[in-house]
Amino acid sequence: MSTTTTSPRFTWLRQLGQNPMTIKELRGRMRGRRAFVVLTVYLLLVCGLVAVLYAGFALGSNNRSTQMAATGKSIFVSILTMQSFLAVFLSPAFTAASITSEKERQTYDLLRTTLLSPRALITGKLVSALSYIFLLILATVPLQSLAFLLGGVAFIELFVSQLLLFISALAFGLLGLFLSSLMRTTVAATVSSYALVLFLVVGIPLLALFTLPFISMMMFTSATSPPGWVAVVLVYVALAIGSLNLPATLIASDVFLTEYDAIFYYVDTIDRYRVVIFSPWWIYLLIYFTFSLLLYWATIRQVKRIPNV
Amino acid sequence: MATIIEINGLTKRYGKLTALNNLNLKVEEGAVVGFIGPNGAGKTTTMRILTTLLRPTSGEAYVAGYSVAKQPDQVRRVIGYMPDFFGVYEDMKVWEYLDFFAACYGVPTQQRVGMIDDLLSLVDLNHKKEDFVESLSRGMKQRLCLARTLAHDPQVLILDEPASGLDPRARIEMRELLRELKTLGKTIFFSSHILSEVADICSSIAILEAGKLIAHGDIEEMKKRLRSHRLIQLRVLGETELVQKMLVESGLVLQMMAGKEYDLPEGTVRFDFSGNDQELSQLLGQMMKADIPIVSFSEETGDLEDVFLHVTQGIVQ
Numbered sequence: 263m264s265t266t267t268t269s270p271r272f273t274w275l276r277q278l279g280q281n282p283m284t285i286k287e288l289r290g291r292m293r294g295r296r297a298f299v300v301l302t303v304y305l306l307l308v309c310g311l312v313a314v315l316y317a318g319f320a321l322g323s324n325n326r327s328t329q330m331a332a333t334g335k336s337i338f339v340s341i342l343t344m345q346s347f348l349a350v351f352l353s354p355a356f357t358a359a360s361i362t363s364e365k366e367r368q369t370y371d372l373l374r375t376t377l378l379s380p381r382a383l384i385t386g387k388l389v390s391a392l393s394y395i396f397l398l399i400l401a402t403v404p405l406q407s408l409a410f411l412l413g414g415v416a417f418i419e420l421f422v423s424q425l426l427l428f429i430s431a432l433a434f435g436l437l438g439l440f441l442s443s444l445m446r447t448t449v450a451a452t453v454s455s456y457a458l459v460l461f462l463v464v465g466i467p468l469l470a471l472f473t474l475p476f477i478s479m480m481m482f483t484s485a486t487s488p489p490g491w492v493a494v495v496l497v498y499v500a501l502a503i504g505s506l507n508l509p510a511t512l513i514a515s516d517v518f519l520t521e522y523d524a525i526f527y528y529v530d531t532i533d534r535y536r537v538v539i540f541s542p543w544w545i546y547l548l549i550y551f552t553f554s555l556l557l558y559w560a561t562i563r564q565v566k567r568i569p570n571v
Numbered sequence: 572m573a574t575i576i577e578i579n580g581l582t583k584r585y586g587k588l589t590a591l592n593n594l595n596l597k598v599e600e601g602a603v604v605g606f607i608g609p610n611g612a613g614k615t616t617t618m619r620i621l622t623t624l625l626r627p628t629s630g631e632a633y634v635a636g637y638s639v640a641k642q643p644d645q646v647r648r649v650i651g652y653m654p655d656f657f658g659v660y661e662d663m664k665v666w667e668y669l670d671f672f673a674a675c676y677g678v679p680t681q682q683r684v685g686m687i688d689d690l691l692s693l694v695d696l697n698h699k700k701e702d703f704v705e706s707l708s709r710g711m712k713q714r715l716c717l718a719r720t721l722a723h724d725p726q727v728l729i730l731d732e733p734a735s736g737l738d739p740r741a742r743i744e745m746r747e748l749l750r751e752l753k754t755l756g757k758t759i760f761f762s763s764h765i766l767s768e769v770a771d772i773c774s775s776i777a778i779l780e781a782g783k784l785i786a787h788g789d790i791e792e793m794k795k796r797l798r799s800h801r802l803i804q805l806r807v808l809g810e811t812e813l814v815q816k817m818l819v820e821s822g823l824v825l826q827m828m829a830g831k832e833y834d835l836p837e838g839t840v841r842f843d844f845s846g847n848d849q850e851l852s853q854l855l856g857q858m859m860k861a862d863i864p865i866v867s868f869s870e871e872t873g874d875l876e877d878v879f880l881h882v883t884q885g886i887v888q
């Protein structure tokens with residue numbers, strides 16, 4: 263094989279750059295004008311949005327400085343919302359088709375008889391799908407930093423939010439990839455990916471919305487109020503559930519930063535208990551990173567398997 | 572010569588359907604083996620097992636000494652596979668297509684450029700190098716796919732109906748290509764429906780029918796063996812039971828067909844006779860002696876194909 267002498271630390275990077283699947287997929291995705299037209303249209307949309315928000319601020323007159331901060335924040339939040347949609351819904355859409363399309367086109371068998379390892383195959387698929395999404399996400403960061411000029415947003419807020427988006431795109435992308443390796447058709451893989459993603463992103467808050475008032479009603483309206491540790495347990499349960507959900511994590515982490523000046527945690531007293539309350543963002547990272555690793559492993563296994571039919 | 576493909580007691584069931592039933596087969600290194608059988612015989616199933624794409628229900632298969640079930644990576648290194656139905660990446664240029672697969676086989680970048688040119692001239696597609704794969708005709712795609720199977724210089728080529736869907740001219744070209752690959756020392760294991768079409772390029776053939784290997788051997792020997800089968804049609808007045816009994820007792824009748832089951836009219840018996848002329852006339856004499864009212868007694872003539880069809884007829888449901 264090739265006899266290049268790069269330091270071993272970077273061999274994985276070289277392998278990634280030479281992954282035939284990455285090269286092929288990117289060639290296909292970036293071929294022609296489509297990819298650039300999409301990027302341009304998307305950036306124009308975001309610019310338009312920012313322009314409208316900014317115009318709203320410029321036309322309003324009184325109390326410049328607080329309004330400037332508010333405008334900064336709203337630019338930040340609206341771009342973040344767009345980015346979240348990309349990470350959550352575009353990522354699995356790209357990856358869910360990636361292996362099933364090979365099956366549907368009857369190219370999967372050809373691929374599986376080559377020496378391309380299952381790991382290289384799915385890494386290539388993942389990298390090519392995510393790199394386009396990361397490109398779309400990163401392309402709007404300069405616009406977002408307009409918020410710094412206006413004030414109202416700290417760098418750490420931007421950093422944490424982008425980190426959350428990246429891990430979400432990775433995890434949901436891997437979810438799509440796993441289902442793509444499992445299912446026969448793109449339709450089945452896409453539908454099942456969206457069902458799971460919607461559950462994680464929309465289903466959990468809805469479920470919480472319906473069950474939490476019910477639980478607290480049961481507990482706190484009874485004659486004897488429950489012992490203090492119950493409240494502590496409930497706080498942790500809520501924290502854990504919130505840390506499974508991207509919107510909740512984005513909002514709560516931001517609140518922790520702005521209200522409590524807490525990056526990782528803060529200490530609170532609940533009914534004479536001193537409680538350490540963790541900021542959900544890094545719990546989210548931990549959970550979704552583990553989830554990603556598991557999915558990566560499961561997908562490799564699925565591709566490696568010699569099937570019975 | 573060394574055995575390069577070895578299939579031992581291979582069985583594959585899809586639910587209740589037995590697609591392969593205890594298949595045993597050996598292919599010698601450098602041989603060109605035609606794998607013949609009608610639709611649904613299990614050819615594709617066998618090839619998918621050999622190419623590590625399908626798990627057998629039971630039995631073992633080895634390619635170049637490697638177990639297809641336990642050492643798929645080593646097996647993939649030595650085989651080039653062309654499926655019966657396959658797709659191509661339409662949004663790729665011809666050279667990109669070959670470059671991609673060569674890369675998948677770990678061929679270093681520097682070697683690929685020259686190799687792609689060599690492969691394209693082998694399959695006569697040089698002039699299409701910069702064209703998109705989607706613009707190629709069916710025959711060209713087939714040849715491109717064959718070029719693809721050669722990207723890692725495999726010892727064994729497993730080709731599932733390489734000539735299907737091609738016009739007569741393209742079939743001849745494909746045959747020439749296989750011949751050329753044979754001179755390059757490749758072992759070629761390929762399937763076909765049509766015996767006569769492959770007979771002149773094969774060194775041996777294996778005939779599969781309903782998941783069972785019914786004949787296997789050197790092509791010349793097979794031709795002889797098939798020729799020794801003579802198909803005789805006999806018509807008598809009245810019952811055929813006595814005739815059938817006598818045929819069985821002669822010990823020279825390999826297979827017998829009579830009655831509605833085989834779509835034959837009353838009183839007609841058709842049988843596959845393995846004896847020579849003398850033995851045949853003796854048999855006729857015996858029947859006359861037994862006072863069987865024979866109306867006609869004739870030998871059917873046919874080419875290899877017909878004989879093959881008749882020989883295998885009884886086994887097809």
Ligand SMILES: Nc1ncnc2c1ncn2[C@@H]1O[C@H](COP(=O)(O)OP(=O)(O)OP(=O)(O)O)[C@@H](O)[C@H]1O
Binds near residue numbers: 589609614
């Ligand atoms: N995935 C599958 N699920 C169920 N049955 C199958 C499957 N694949 C093949 N079969 C059955 O197994 C039998 C053998 O099929 P196979 O494709 O191996 O035949 P073949 O000899 O290649 O036929 P052809 O000449 O039509 O290509 C057939 O009866 C077929 O219906």
Ligand SMILES: [Mg+2]
Binds near residue numbers: 614
């Ligand atoms: Mg077939």
